[in-house]
Amino acid sequence: MPLEGDLVILREERRDDLDFVRAMRNDLATQAWSKTLPPDYTEPMYTKRFEAREFSYDPREGRFVIIHKDTGQRAGYISYTELERRFATTIGIIVARAFWGTGVALDAQEILLRFLFQELGVRVVRLWTHSGNPRAAELAKKSGFQLSARTRQAIFKGGRLHDNLILDLLREEYFAQHPEMEDHLPALVLET
Amino acid sequence: MTWSGFRSDDVSLRPFSPDDAPVLEAYLNQPDLEGRRYIPWSFPEYAPLSTQQVEAILQKWGQAEDELHLAVIHRETGDLIGHADCEWEWDPHNPSVSVVIDPGHQRQGLGSQVLRLLLNYLLEQTPAHNITAWIASWNTAALAFAARHGFQQAGRMRRAGIRHGAYFDTMILDMLRSEWQPEGGGTDAS
Numbered sequence: 001m002p003l004e005g006d007l008v009i010l011r012e013e014r015r016d017d018l019d020f021v022r023a024m025r026n027d028l029a030t031q032a033w034s035k036t037l038p039p040d041y042t043e044p045m046y047t048k049r050f051e052a053r054e055f056s057y058d059p060r061e062g063r064f065v066i067i068h069k070d071t072g073q074r075a076g077y078i079s080y081t082e083l084e085r086r087f088a089t090t091i092g093i094i095v096a097r098a099f100w101g102t103g104v105a106l107d108a109q110e111i112l113l114r115f116l117f118q119e120l121g122v123r124v125v126r127l128w129t130h131s132g133n134p135r136a137a138e139l140a141k142k143s144g145f146q147l148s149a150r151t152r153q154a155i156f157k158g159g160r161l162h163d164n165l166i167l168d169l170l171r172e173e174y175f176a177q178h179p180e181m182e183d184h185l186p187a188l189v190l191e192t
Numbered sequence: 193m194t195w196s197g198f199r200s201d202d203v204s205l206r207p208f209s210p211d212d213a214p215v216l217e218a219y220l221n222q223p224d225l226e227g228r229r230y231i232p233w234s235f236p237e238y239a240p241l242s243t244q245q246v247e248a249i250l251q252k253w254g255q256a257e258d259e260l261h262l263a264v265i266h267r268e269t270g271d272l273i274g275h276a277d278c279e280w281e282w283d284p285h286n287p288s289v290s291v292v293i294d295p296g297h298q299r300q301g302l303g304s305q306v307l308r309l310l311l312n313y314l315l316e317q318t319p320a321h322n323i324t325a326w327i328a329s330w331n332t333a334a335l336a337f338a339a340r341h342g343f344q345q346a347g348r349m350r351r352a353g354i355r356h357g358a359y360f361d362t363m364i365l366d367m368l369r370s371e372w373q374p375e376g377g378g379t380d381a382s
Contacts, residue, residue: 035283088351123359124351149347151366154286154322161321164286166364168350189358 003064003115005107008075010064010115017065018046020074024094032094034130034155034164058085062115066108068099075099078108080116080125089116090126093139109143113174114181121185123171130155132162144177145169197313198262200305205262205276208250212263215272217246219294227355228331230277230290238355258284260313264306266297273297276306278314287314288324307341311372321369328352329361343367 003010013021024030026039060083066076076095083089091112095105116122127145129136132155137147145167154164175183198205208216220229221240229237232252235245253261258281264274273294280287289310293303314320325343327334329352339345343365352362 148350149364151324151346156285
C-alpha cells in the first residue's frame with residue numbers, strides 16, 4: 001500500500017530522482033533551508049548521499065519524493081529526520097515551483113503525518129522554518145501545527161534577518177483534527 | 193596556563209583530558225543533576241552513566257567540531273567542578289550555550305562567572321548574533337538564572353521528553369548581541 005493521498009503519492013527516493021532533487025536544492029527559492037545553501041550541489045554529491053544510505057530496520061529518518069498522481073510528475077520532496085522512536089520527529093518539505101499553489105504540499109504533509117502518527121506512533125511532530133517564509137508556517141498551521149517558539153533574528157537569509165520559528169503538533173491535537181481516525185495508542189501520561 | 197579569556201575571579205575553563213573521567217563521572221551521576229547534565233543526546237539523560245559512557249562522552253566532546261566543551265576549574269582548589277558548552281553547528285550566527293556546575297559547588301556565583309566567560313567568548317571572538325539557551329521547563333532554577341543574565345523567553349519546544357510520569361517542554365531563551373552587557377549584565381546570584 002503506497003503512501004497515497006488525494007493528489008500525490010509519496011514514494012522512496014530513486015537514483016533517477018537525484019537530478020530533480022539537486023535542481024530544487026540549487027534554486028534559492030525552493031531549497032527550503034533556513035540558511036542559504038550555495039547553489040552548486042552536483043549530481044555526484046547527491047549520488048554519494050544516496051548510496052551512503054544503508055539498509056536498516058530502524059532508520060531514524062525517512063525521505064520521499066512527492067509524485068503528482070494525475071501527471072506522474074515529481075512535485076517535491078518530503079522527509080522526517082531526528083526520529084526519537086515512538087516519541088518525536090521533525091519534518092521538512094520542498095515543493096517544485098511548477099506545483100506551488102496546487103495543494104500538493106498540504107496533501108503530502110497530511111500523508112506523512114498520518115504515517116508518523118499511525119505507523120511510527122510518535123507523540124509529537126516538529127517543524128522548523130523562519131519568518132521570511134510565511135507560506136511554510138501557513139502550510140503547517142493548516143495541518144494543525146502551532147507556533148511554539150520564535151527566536152529573534154536567528155536567521156540571516158536573502159539579505160535580511162528573520163526570526164527562527166519552531167512549530168509543533170501533538171498527537172492529541174492531530175487526532176482531534178481527524179475525527180475519522182481513532183487513536184488506539186494509549187496516552188503515555190495523564191495530562192493535568 | 194589558562195587563556196585570559198577563560199578565567200574569572202574564581203573559575204577558569206580549560207579543555208578536558210581523559211584524566212578528568214572519574215571526577216566527571218562522579219558529578220554527572222549525582223541525582224541532583226538528573227535531566228540537566230547537558231551531555232550528547234545519544235546518552236541516557238535519566239539514568240546513571242557507566243565509566244565507559246563517561247569516557248565516550250569525553251571522547252565525543254574532544255572530537256566535536258563547531259562546539260566547545262570546557263572543564264570548569266575552581267581556581268582556589270584546582271578541582272574540576274563542572275562543564276561549559278557552546279555549539280554553533282547550525283550557524284555561527286546563532287549558537288547556544290549551557291553551563292553545568294557540580295551540585296556541591298552551586299549557589300556560589302560560579303555558574304554566573306562561567307556563563308559570562310562563554311558569552312564573552314561568543315560575542316568577542318565569534319560572529320554570534322543571537323545566542324540561545326535550551327532549558328527543561330521543570331528546571332526553574334536554570335530558567336531564573338538565564339533570565340537574570342539577560343536571556344529573554346522565546347517560547348518552547350513542546351513535549352521535549354517525559355520525566356517522572358509527565359511530559360515536559362524545552363524552554364528556549366535568547367539574547368541578541370545588542371542586549372549583551374559585558375559588565376554587570378544581571379545579578380551574580382547563581
